[in-house]
Amino acid sequence: MYHLGQDLPGNDVDDIEDLISADDVKPRERYENKKTVTVRAKKRAQIRLESQEEEDKPKPKIHESVIPGTQKVFVKTWGCAHNNSDSEYMAGQLAAYGYRLSGKEEADLWLLNSCTVKNPSEDTFRNEIKSGMQNGKYIVVAGCVPQGAPKSDYLNGLSVIGVQQIDRVVEVVEETLKGHSVQLLQNKKKVLGRRVAGAPLSLPKVRKNPLIEIISINSGCLNQCTYCKTKHARGDLASYPPEEVVERARQSFAEGCCEIWLTSEDTGAYGRDIGSSLPELLWKLVEVIPENCMLRVGMTNPPYILEHLEEVAKVMQHPRVYSFLHVPVQSGSDSVLGEMKREYCRQDFEHVVDFLRERVPGVTIATDIICGFPTETEDDFEETMTLCAKYRFPSLFINQFFPRPGTPAAKMERIPANLVKKRTKRLTDLFYSYEPYAERVGEIYTVLVTEVSHDKLHYVGHNKSYEQVLLPMRDNLLGTRVNVRITSASKFSMVGEILDEERDWTRCAKKLELPNVQVQTRSRERLIQRYLGIALVVGSLAFLIQLVVRLLYPLQ
Numbered sequence: 001m002y003h004l005g006q007d008l009p010g011n012d013v014d015d016i017e018d019l020i021s022a023d024d025v026k027p028r029e030r031y032e033n034k035k036t037v038t039v040r041a042k043k044r045a046q047i048r049l050e051s052q053e054e055e056d057k058p059k060p061k062i063h064e065s066v067i068p069g070t071q072k073v074f075v076k077t078w079g080c081a082h083n084n085s086d087s088e089y090m091a092g093q094l095a096a097y098g099y100r101l102s103g104k105e106e107a108d109l110w111l112l113n114s115c116t117v118k119n120p121s122e123d124t125f126r127n128e129i130k131s132g133m134q135n136g137k138y139i140v141v142a143g144c145v146p147q148g149a150p151k152s153d154y155l156n157g158l159s160v161i162g163v164q165q166i167d168r169v170v171e172v173v174e175e176t177l178k179g180h181s182v183q184l185l186q187n188k189k190k191v192l193g194r195r196v197a198g199a200p201l202s203l204p205k206v207r208k209n210p211l212i213e214i215i216s217i218n219s220g221c222l223n224q225c226t227y228c229k230t231k232h233a234r235g236d237l238a239s240y241p242p243e244e245v246v247e248r249a250r251q252s253f254a255e256g257c258c259e260i261w262l263t264s265e266d267t268g269a270y271g272r273d274i275g276s277s278l279p280e281l282l283w284k285l286v287e288v289i290p291e292n293c294m295l296r297v298g299m300t301n302p303p304y305i306l307e308h309l310e311e312v313a314k315v316m317q318h319p320r321v322y323s324f325l326h327v328p329v330q331s332g333s334d335s336v337l338g339e340m341k342r343e344y345c346r347q348d349f350e351h352v353v354d355f356l357r358e359r360v361p362g363v364t365i366a367t368d369i370i371c372g373f374p375t376e377t378e379d380d381f382e383e384t385m386t387l388c389a390k391y392r393f394p395s396l397f398i399n400q401f402f403p404r405p406g407t408p409a410a411k412m413e414r415i416p417a418n419l420v421k422k423r424t425k426r427l428t429d430l431f432y433s434y435e436p437y438a439e440r441v442g443e444i445y446t447v448l449v450t451e452v453s454h455d456k457l458h459y460v461g462h463n464k465s466y467e468q469v470l471l472p473m474r475d476n477l478l479g480t481r482v483n484v485r486i487t488s489a490s491k492f493s494m495v496g497e498i499l500d501e502e503r504d505w506t507r508c509a510k511k512l513e514l515p516n517v518q519v520q521t522r523s524r525e526r527l528i529q530r531y532l533g534i535a536l537v538v539g540s541l542a543f544l545i546q547l548v549v550r551l552l553y554p555l556q
Helices: 050-056 081-097 119-134 144-148 166-177 230-234 242-254 278-286 302-316 334-340 346-359 378-391 417-431 516-552
Strands: 072-077 109-114 138-143 159-161 212-216 259-263 294-296 324-326 364-371 395-400 444-452 459-462 468-471 480-489 494-498
Touching: 072 081, 081 109, 081 138, 081 166, 081 212, 081 259, 109 119, 109 144, 109 166, 119 138, 138 144, 138 166, 144 230, 159 166, 212 242, 242 259, 242 278, 278 294, 278 302, 302 324, 302 346, 346 364, 346 378, 364 378, 364 417, 378 417, 395 417, 444 468, 468 480
Parallel strands: 072 109, 109 138, 138 159, 212 259, 259 294, 324 364, 364 395, 468 494
Antiparallel strands: 444 459, 444 480, 459 468, 480 494
């Protein structure tokens, strides 16, 4: 490869001005002897200064006095279930305070909750910020991107809500609408020397799906994965107390939810910082799940689920817990796993899958693969291929490696992009070579119907193994459990026909009665308030009588 400065023919130009001399033929002279050519002056593009362009952009209206209910807020979320839960909490607080949630065009302010896992999601987030500013919208950013990289140029001057400060979204929005820039990135104060997981779980919510409650049971993790940027944002492990999680679940069922998703950066590590564990939490939750409602356990990394396999397998056999677990392996090569600092080997992962498949009938194991990690050789990738071929995972999330700024892996020498694409295609072809549901036609399942399909043409139900079954969009079907027969299958789902008459559909969203302890506590509180009120009235009357007596009979 040649560089400027080498002895190349014609490489004796010292300056750009040397390309033109006074003796050169002028354009007009060049065409003087060509009568058919007309010389036209080229229109110069009008040069606009950046300051002029900024002046022409729509500017948001400054609200000196913000009256809740007069402004509209658009909320957009990227990333995982944890992020979606955070957005639901922020939307709930804004709605409770009087702000109206709306579409992006009519909104006064955009609240953008970001994900830092991949470059494309951050690029989309950045473009959305630019779009909002160009359209004269106030912008408030939240999530892992500003928390992990608060000094990014494109965030300058914007209001920021940190991942542990979502309970202060109202004051940030209010100040932003007044033209101020607010940045709340600090962690919550420690309680009894322990890091707090985040905002209280009891905050109001506006759920994206009113039938599904997403509960973040802990924040952060115990790992130090070399490719992960989320660690920079969420930090070390901090778990919510089991009682707080259980109370949130109880509250959600009372509000009409019929499905709970437990989420975090690593559910398997739950409780290690507070003397608890994931199985302990799960058994407590099972006690408050109403009949016909379901619980789904979120993603867990292999190291921290290994010691709980026996108990987790028992919980997954419970009729109100989905037989489903998301366990990201990322690579089938021990060498690559070591460079990633994943703290387990291939054999550990295989033990998790084998154990659960043996103990939990019909269990669904989902996993993730990163193609093209910087140290991955052809032999390493072949080990990943053999692992995926061995287990034929029904859900396999295939990702190309993205170097995230500030991570150790970003400093490693990268594999050529064409090679990464080739490996990604090979693994994708393998994944599409088998049909996990091909033999299911004619099978009968009981499914809980909670969602609408992406194409808006079907309702989606899940069986005990959390496998998708597409159903016709019948009235009153959402939020019920029905028996279905599978009529056809595709790569990612099955299609079913409903076997029950509508009168036999089982509605799962039943209001829960508050436990006696809460009833007694509230009765006691009302009694105390009543006595306090009486005492205040008596005290006020005594003061008035004393005042009247003094006026009528002044001291001589």
